[in-house]
Amino acid sequence: MCGLIAGIGKVSLATLDKAVASLTHRGPESSDTWISENKSMFLGHTRLSIIGLDNGAQPISNSDGNVHIVVNGEFYGYREIRDRLLAEGAVFKTKSDSEIALHLYLHYGLQALKELRGEFSIVIADERQNCLIAIRDRFGIKPLFYTVHQGAVYFASEIKALLALGVPARWDLETAFYDGFLFRDHARTLFKDIWSVPQGQYAIATPGDIKLYTYWDWDFPTEAALESDTRSEAECVEEFRAILKESIRDRLVADVPVACYLSGGIDSCAVLGFAQQGLSRPIECYTLAFDDELYNEAPIAEKQAAFAGANYNPIIVGRKDLAAAYSDAVWHAETPFVNANGVAKFLLSRAVNQRGIKVVLTGEGADEMLGGYLPFKRDAILHHGEGRSEAEAQAMIEQIFESNPAARAIFMREGADDPAIREVATRLGWVPSFMETYGQLGRISSGLYRDEMMAGIHPSANPFTYVMDRLPVSRALDGRSRLNQALYLNSKTHMANFILTFLGDRMEMAHSVEGRVPMLDHRLAECAARLPIHMKVRGTTEKHVLREAAKDVLIDEVYTREKHPFLAPPVTDAEDPMMQMYEDVFASKALEEQPVIDPDRARNALNMVKMLQGEQKIAFEGLIHKVASITLMQERFSMT
Secondary structure, eight states, X not given: OEEEEEEESOOOHHHHHHHHHTTGGGOBSEEEEEEOTTSSEEEEEEEOOSSSTTTOOSSEEOTTSSEEEXXXXXXXXXXXXXXXXXXXXXXXXXXXXXXXXXXXXXXXXXXXXXXXOEEEEEEEEEXXXXXXXXXXXXXXXXXXXXXXXXXXXXXXXXXXXXXXXXXXXXXXXXXHHHHTTTOOXXXXXXXXTEEEOOTTEEEEEETTEEEEEESOOOOOOOHHHHHTOOOOHHHHHHHHHHHHHHHHHHTTOOSSOEEEEOOSSHHHHHHHHHHHHTOSSOOEEEEEEOSOTTTOXXXXXXXXXXXXXXXXXXXXXXXXXXXXXXHHHHHHHOSOOSSTHHHHHHHHHHHHHHTTOOEEEOOTTHHHHHTOSHHHHHHHHHHXXXXXXXXXXXXXXXXXXXXXXXXXXXOOOOOXXXXXXXXXXXXXXXXXXXXXXXXXXXXXXXXXXXXXXXXXXXXXXXXXXXXXXXXXXXXXXXXXXXHHHHHHHHHHTHIIIIITIIIIIHHHHTTTOEEEOGGGOXXXXXXXXXSOGGGTEETTEEOHHHHHHTGGGSOHHHHTXXXXXXXXXXXXXXXXXXXXXXXXXXXXXXXXXXXXXXXXXXXXXXXXXXXOOHHHHHHHHHXXXXXXXXXXXXXXXXXX
């Protein structure tokens, strides 16, 4: 796991070194650069050594010295690919898994992308073609940003490295508007003219120009194909279990110890259970422990760790810790957020780093693959009812909302009257529940924006249709079941923008911790896509196939437990350190300077949250997080 930077255009060595240094947290052990002889292309790399500890430095060049590569991430099954390439005459300079990408490209060109499996971003500098090729993994687990600036094209693992190259830090106000709906096109960032290479795509950059191409997309079978599936439930479970176990086993390969992040949820518990089966030593697992019973999963995690035979390590995080780390988490995230859960993940990764751990397995991705979130369950109940009456469906929906207060507080219902949502209904013939919720959140967020900003937003601006206009909606969604349509759209927006960013790579790599995500192995995702709907959501029970596949490695309490969203506890009272942090940020010069939020409306919202109780406070505190994180982006990046 590392940080990378690349460009096609002239740059001074001092500027390049400064940009590389901005990524030191991603790779604190070594760094290096390469600049072409004619000064037209460059690469930079910071290294966190995990495989090939002694000789895996990058950039790596071919024997002719005209093709060069930098990689951030890990490739799985690399030993088999390496052996095959050696048999075909490839000469390897390192023992690092990263080098297989160079030789695959040299032997097979871009057709080799289908052979890469893992979490990765790659940039290849091909002097033969005078171009850069930038590649991102299939779900966007590893970040990769780009910009065209003064005739040069730059790529980097994080936006701050692009800023260090001289790219201005300017607000993209249209994206800020879209971001309020939590349904932002993943290609866009809050920084004007800085873009993200979308998941499953590669970019080819030539002087002053860049073009993007898709090499993989998450493909769901049609409803007709699902209905004709003759597999038994046992066969579905066994296939899923076999691929999941192999995915976890592959991610245990490292030249350093591998640990686990563990909550009380089925996803991380299943990962721990299968990981421990593959090890002769107790695996170290680390769990966030909060002081609020509704949000603290540590007691369940401790039981699961004991059952698995793992070593349990609770990491206690209090409100004072969250408040103290908040600004740094914003700097690493480079995006606004609506809960302090990512700040908690930031603190968890810091504690793990302090214990000498470089690699952790995480459970992210299962909810997005298998319909784990409450809105997905609602969609399955409403649209895949297998003959149940409307009254029965509504009773089931009320049951899942009543049984889960933490989820109930953040997922609103019945938002179809929103104009943006009505257009979704016209396009799709229905509205996914998570988009109804986001539609309401977006309209509430819009009430906080500056009039000057809103005057520049076209009245017809619609984040939902903006995204759908840029996706292969007809090919990907036509004839597909409604739950699978929702899963696809979520994977292109919320999962990529938030789950894999603020709860994933950026908070882990802030402290040089590599997160490996076995649930998002693309082979497992393809297996999940082929599953009948009732193997994902059965009645009011989510992730049915995972429960059955992992039943033998789970304690009963986890096996029967419904999904609880991972959230940090809400603010309590005026003495809460988080409230004091809000007060400081809302009184800052940066709040007055940023162009997104109206300061008076923001302060009114904070006063309102102080008076709210229970679920209302949980729901509306998200707005306060949005204001605080935007304000701190203004402060930390000196944005204009």
